[in-house]
Amino acid sequence: MKLAFVLAAALVVGCTGAQAQDLDVSSLARQASLSERQVRMVLGAPVAFAEYRSTYRDSRDRLRRAVGGRAELARLVAQYAEQQQALAAR
Numbered sequence: 001m002k003l004a005f006v007l008a009a010a011l012v013v014g015c016t017g018a019q020a021q022d023l024d025v026s027s028l029a030r031q032a033s034l035s036e037r038q039v040r041m042v043l044g045a046p047v048a049f050a051e052y053r054s055t056y057r058d059s060r061d062r063l064r065r066a067v068g069g070r071a072e073l074a075r076l077v078a079q080y081a082e083q084q085q086a087l088a089a090r
Contacts, residue, residue, distance in 0.1 A: 023080050032066035034059055042073075043080035 023043070029036045038059040041049045049056075064073045 022083055023076065028063065028066070028076075032063045034062055039063060043077050044084065 025036050025039050025043075028034075029039045032039065034042075037049070038055065041052060041056060042060045042063050060073075064070060067073055067076060
């Protein structure tokens with residue numbers, strides 16, 4: 001039940017079926033009690049975050065618990081990477 005709610009809140013449907021679904025980082029942040037910056041740090045490339053070495057593990061673990069486990073977090077990371085690539089291509 002919790003996982004279904006998180007997934008429903010975390011995904012925003014694109015305008016067409018051909019578009020990938022976009023992650024709603026703010027919903028994930030609220031669900032995991034993290035800042036949007038911390039969620040982006042976990043989902044994206046860590047090199048841009050000065051606090052990476054001190055907060056990454058805790059943030060990752062909190063987000064993992066909120067979304068329902070390691071496999072679901074890995075899926076979200078992959079989805080976030082696709083979303084970032086699509087934005088860069090625009």
